[in-house]
Every structure is written in structure tokens, then in C-alpha cells.
Amino acid sequence: MSTLEKRQAADKPRYAKIRQMSRGGYDRALAYEILDAGLVAHCGFVHENRPMVIPMAYARIGDSLYIHGASTTRIVKNNAKGVPASLTVTLLDGLVVARSAFHHSMNYRCAIVHGTARLVKDKEEQVRALAAITDHMLPGRWDECREMSAKEHKATGVLILDIEHVSTKVRTGGPVDDKDDLGTPLWAGVVPVTTALGQPFDAYDVPEGTPVPASIPAARRKFA
Incomplete structure (x- = not known):
């Protein structure tokens, strides 16, 4: 561990x-880069003395993360006054295939956030948060x-998680095989994992000729 890391x-x-x-x-900048590139956050909190982890849509504004759900859900309803929480976003980049099952791994980028989650009560902040969450998935969609x-509004709850502490974990590169396995006729390497948005298709009741909104190609570019 370097002096800076210590x-x-x-x-x-x-x-x-x-x-x-x-x-x-x-590295907070790297963590924010990962958070901004992800689509699903797994949010951890304690409910009735049991650990709970819930996948949720989210968005980052500055040093805060916003997550939302139905106002009656446990994570929203029971944590209005503030609760210690953790949130993780992971981007999977590849499967690392080694000659030994022991050395198989994955290439990934992960951001781990710790903070206190509390209910957003101000209506203007709630709207701003919902717009950010919508536009995080589909840039510009809120205005469409x-x-x-x-x-x-009544049915939707929004929690703000102030980013108090953040860390990252990243793996890149190929397999790390034992020296004795190098050069043996067993395949080893990396299988890339890519995430991309496909071609959109209309809902059944969309009038014929209705153009695809600009947010769709914007999202496809963002998550290419």
C-alpha cells in the first residue's frame, strides 16, 4: 500500500x-465514472435486523445519489428519517478463462458507496431527482x-444517498496461470462482455409513423 493509500x-x-x-x-473520479456508466445499482440496508439488497435505478448529482421506488416499499417507507446504506454498481467487461478453474476470473469495474439514505421531502428536489434518474437511462427523456x-408524485418515493465514502475495485488483463501451466495445449484468454441497447420496437398502440424520440439513440450512444 502506497503512502497516499495509507x-x-x-x-x-x-x-x-x-x-x-x-x-x-x-479514486473518487474513477468511482463517479463507473457510477455514471452503470444502469443498475444494488442498494444494501438493514430492515428488521436483516440485511436487504435491492436492485434499483439511480442517478448521480454531484456528491449525492438518488434512488426511487414506490412510496410503500420498505427501502423508501421505513428509511424516511435516515439510515446507513451502501450502494454498489458493477460493470462487467469480460470473462477471464485460465487453464486452471482456480484461476478463472472476471474483468470488471466496481464502485462501492457508503452513506446515509434519507427521504427527499422537497417537491422540487424530488422532481429534479426523478428527471436525473430518467435522463440517466435515456438522455433527454424527461422533457419528452x-x-x-x-x-x-404521491405514489413515488425518492431517497437521497450522500456519498460519504467511496472506493473502487477494478480487474483488467488476461489470466494469471501457474508457471507450470504456461504453454500447455489448454485454451486460455479473455471473452469480452459487452452491453449495448438494441433496436427499439413500438408499443402496440403507437400510431404508425410516430418517430423514435431523440433520447433512444442518445442512450444507445451512451451505453455503447
């Missing part, structure tokens, strides 16, 4: 420290949609 680790509580630094780091109804 200094960064010293400023963090034990739950936010990286135990193995070979693939880990505290009709306005939310009062019923929809």
Missing part, C-alpha cells in the same frame, strides 16, 4: 476500508414525457 485509508471508518489493495482504490400527475 493516508486515504486512515481517514475512513473500518467498514469503508479496502482490505486487499491490489485491485482497490479510493408528459408531466407527472399528482397521483404519480
Whole structure:
């Protein structure tokens, strides 16, 4: 561990420290890059003394993350006053195939966030958060949609998670085989994993000739 990494680790509580630094780091800029490139966040919290992990849509605004769900869901309803929470976004880049099953791995980029999640009560902030979440998935889509109804606002809950601590884990490269296995006639290498959005198809009731909105190709470019 470098001097900088030791200094960064010293400023963090034990739950936010990286135990193995070979693939880990505290680079906030890299973490934000990963968060901005992901589509699904797995959110962890404790409910009735049980750990819960829920996949959710999200968006980042500055040093805060917004997640949303139905106002009656556990993660929203029971955490209005604030709760310690963790959120993870992982981008899978490839399957690493080694000559030994023991050395098989994956290439990935992962951001881990720790903070306190609390309910967004201000209506303007809620709208701003929902717009950000929508546009994170489909850039520009919020302005293409009709306005939310009062019923929809009431049914939707938004949590803000202030990013108090963040870390990353990244693996790149090929397999790390045992020296004795190198050059043997067993295939080894990397199988790339790519994420891309396919061609859109219309809902059954869309009038013929209705153009695909600009947010769709924008999203395909973003997640290419």
C-alpha cells in the first residue's frame, strides 16, 4: 500500500476500508465514472435486523445519489428519517478463462458507496431527482414525457444517498496461470462482455409513423 493509500485509508471508518489493495482504490473520479456508466445499482440496508439488497435505478448529482421506488416499499417507507446504506454498481467487461478453474476470473469495474439514505421531502428536489434518474437511462427523456400527475408524485418515493465514502475495485488483463501451466495445449484468454441497447420496437398502440424520440439513440450512444 502506497503512502497516499495509507493516508486515504486512515481517514475512513473500518467498514469503508479496502482490505486487499491490489485491485482497490479510493479514486473518487474513477468511482463517479463507473457510477455514471452503470444502469443498475444494488442498494444494501438493514430492515428488521436483516440485511436487504435491492436492485434499483439511480442517478448521480454531484456528491449525492438518488434512488426511487414506490412510496410503500420498505427501502423508501421505513428509511424516511435516515439510515446507513451502501450502494454498489458493477460493470462487467469480460470473462477471464485460465487453464486452471482456480484461476478463472472476471474483468470488471466496481464502485462501492457508503452513506446515509434519507427521504427527499422537497417537491422540487424530488422532481429534479426523478428527471436525473430518467435522463440517466435515456438522455433527454424527461422533457419528452408528459408531466407527472399528482397521483404519480404521491405514489413515488425518492431517497437521497450522500456519498460519504467511496472506493473502487477494478480487474483488467488476461489470466494469471501457474508457471507450470504456461504453454500447455489448454485454451486460455479473455471473452469480452459487452452491453449495448438494441433496436427499439413500438408499443402496440403507437400510431404508425410516430418517430423514435431523440433520447433512444442518445442512450444507445451512451451505453455503447
